[in-house]
Amino acid sequence: MRTISGKSFKVAVIFLIAATFLFSVKSSAQWGGTKTTLNPNKVFYPSYGVMERSRPSFPDVSGYKVMLCDFHTHTIFSDGLVWPDIRVSEAWSEGLDAISITDHIEYRPFKKYTNNDHNTSYDIAKVTADKVGLILVKGSEITRTQRTMGHFNALFLNDSNPLDVKDPKEALRTAKAQGAYIIWNHPGWAVDSTFIRDFQREVIKEGLIDAIEVFNNTEFYPVSMRWAIEKNLAMIAASDAHGSIEKGRLAELGIMRPLTIVLAKERTLEGLKEGLKSGRTLACFHNIIAAKRELAIEFVNSNLHLKRLGANGSNTDYILDNKCDIPFHIKIGRQEIFVPKSSSVRFSAPSNSSDLKFTFMNIFVNENELLAHDLQIF
Numbered sequence: 001m002r003t004i005s006g007k008s009f010k011v012a013v014i015f016l017i018a019a020t021f022l023f024s025v026k027s028s029a030q031w032g033g034t035k036t037t038l039n040p041n042k043v044f045y046p047s048y049g050v051m052e053r054s055r056p057s058f059p060d061v062s063g064y065k066v067m068l069c070d071f072h073t074h075t076i077f078s079d080g081l082v083w084p085d086i087r088v089s090e091a092w093s094e095g096l097d098a099i100s101i102t103d104h105i106e107y108r109p110f111k112k113y114t115n116n117d118h119n120t121s122y123d124i125a126k127v128t129a130d131k132v133g134l135i136l137v138k139g140s141e142i143t144r145t146q147r148t149m150g151h152f153n154a155l156f157l158n159d160s161n162p163l164d165v166k167d168p169k170e171a172l173r174t175a176k177a178q179g180a181y182i183i184w185n186h187p188g189w190a191v192d193s194t195f196i197r198d199f200q201r202e203v204i205k206e207g208l209i210d211a212i213e214v215f216n217n218t219e220f221y222p223v224s225m226r227w228a229i230e231k232n233l234a235m236i237a238a239s240d241a242h243g244s245i246e247k248g249r250l251a252e253l254g255i256m257r258p259l260t261i262v263l264a265k266e267r268t269l270e271g272l273k274e275g276l277k278s279g280r281t282l283a284c285f286h287n288i289i290a291a292k293r294e295l296a297i298e299f300v301n302s303n304l305h306l307k308r309l310g311a312n313g314s315n316t317d318y319i320l321d322n323k324c325d326i327p328f329h330i331k332i333g334r335q336e337i338f339v340p341k342s343s344s345v346r347f348s349a350p351s352n353s354s355d356l357k358f359t360f361m362n363i364f365v366n367e368n369e370l371l372a373h374d375l376q377i378f
């Protein structure tokens with residue numbers, strides 16, 4: 001019987017240790033994960049997406065905090081396809097400040113799998129929202145025939161269940177009695193032409209409506225900007241998400257979901273409510289902003305800084321700094337410049353022009369009207 005000598009044994013042990021080390025390095029590199037010390041047959045990978053938050057950057061606008069909000073989303077507690085927690089995770093990952101889950105009161109195709117309480121989606125999401133510090137606004141969508149009455153989101157509710165009544169005006173009045181902020185949703189959705197119907201005229205006249213969606217999902221309703229101005233309603237952009245939030249081409253292009261920018265005194269639920277009730281909103285989607293003129297001017301003045309660099313022959317050189325994470329497309333005299341988000345652009349303009357005339361090609365201040373506003377030169 002052959003035995004291993006002491007020297008051979010040591011060589012064999014060293015070889016085994018080296019082989020184990022090399023194999024572990026190779027397998028980690030090959031699979032890109034980390035082997036657990038507890039279970040050698042398990043490999044861990046880093047997690048992506050829901051655990052990661054990227055916060056778009058915005059300086060304060062005229063002393064107000066910029067809050068990024070989506071006040072129109074759905075879950076399986078109406079006709080959405082996601083569990084309430086997912087709405088919170090998505091919004092937190094995208095860097096939003098606040099969302100509302102606005103499940104339909106009247107349309108709940110999955111009711112036999114859920115329950116009869118209209119507060120449930122909020123109650124579930126609130127636990128997660130509190131954990132991660134996302135502001136969750138309690139809301140519901142009052143839903144009637146689109147061609148005759150339409151859909152309305154009631155925000156800042158105490159209890160959604162009393163809204164479950166037959167008469168739509170009564171539902172709106174009940175919400176208002178709870179101190180709700182009410183938005184007329186997607187006025188141009190699923191209709192051939194967009195106009196104000198009797199029911200809408202009556203509830204606006206009664207003072208039940210505070211705001212109107214100008215962007216919903218992928219739709220833009222320019223005429224609703226005019227109505228917002230004429231009827232003193234705030235402008236809203238919302239995803240109306242039913243499935244998960246788009247993570248494909250739009251995300252690659254750096255385009256976020258439709259967002260309402262609220263200018264708030266403080267980044268809290270109360271600050272948000274005050275900002276909305278005071279009408280300080282800008283609607284934003286596809287890098288297009290829709291807002292009332294005064295707010296649009298305050299927004300560009302706070303985000304853009306124009307500096308004269310000096311004369312260059314018959315021209316003058318300037319540098320334009322964009323301090324926020326929305327790009328600007330600007331026509332200056334006869335030239336057009338694109339200022340990417342959080343970037344600076346240099347340009348020249350004839351020195352003999354007494355002032356620089358700016359038109360913001362991606363900012364609407366009324367139906368078919370772009371913002372014309374000359375920036376101060378420093």
Ligand code: ZN
Nearest residue numbers: 072074141240
């Ligand atoms: Zn909806």
